[in-house]
Amino acid sequence: MDADDGFEEFYRTTRHRVVTVLYALGGDLSEAQDAAQEAYARAWQRWNTISGYGDPEAWVRTVGHRLLINRWRKIRNGVTAYRRHGVAPSVGPPSENTVALVTALRQLPAEQREAIVLHHLADLSVAEIAAQTDTPTGTVKARLSRGRRALAELLDTTLPEEVSNA
Structure with missing residues (x-):
């Protein structure tokens, strides 16, 4: 991608707001930063299309939020599986x-x-x-x-x- 295609400027002007929104939605700054980074990477890959949208920032926020939700689901499913199956039985020392x-x-x-x-x-x-x-x-x-x-x-x-x- 060329530096003149507008993505760099878009990223510089919107990244703080997107991370702030994702942080407020998820409550974890590092998770919000990870989700925002992934959302921006996806936006950059599709920038020719996304740049034509009326509000590309909304697209990035939506993708970031969905990424957060997917992470929450994985954690929740892991906790559910843990509760269902319990702790692995301890194995004693070898004879x-x-x-x-x-x-x-x-x-x-x-x-x-x-x-x-x-x-x-x-x-x-x-x-x-x-x-x-x-x-x-x-x-x-x-x-x-x-x-x-x-x-x-x-x-x-x-x-x-x-x-x-x-």
Whole structure:
């Protein structure tokens, strides 16, 4: 857009009034400023059409007000959803067994860890793991076997006494 097309002058002469009106309507200065900025950006994009209106400032105020209303709706809907569903239930800390398992898995070589996790936690077959990792099935089987053996040794030393004797 050219600086001579009148938008800059329109913006300079109307921005204070528009923000003031939106602030009075919404009660939040930063929200009013954001809505006014967005409304002016939309006006600038359509300035060839809007500049021909009898009162382009009214168009900007209307768009700004609608933007404020949409923000209020989003907030209200968020509060309604929060009230309907409540606070997410708190999740307790991980068990000692979970911590021991994760610690042991971290000590395995990456290929063995990947095979064990995909097989036992993601319930993938050996063939699916082979396809996903682009590895021969025999290699996947070997990684699972070695990984299980190493994991058993690691868990045997890290599990609490009462769990390892059970």
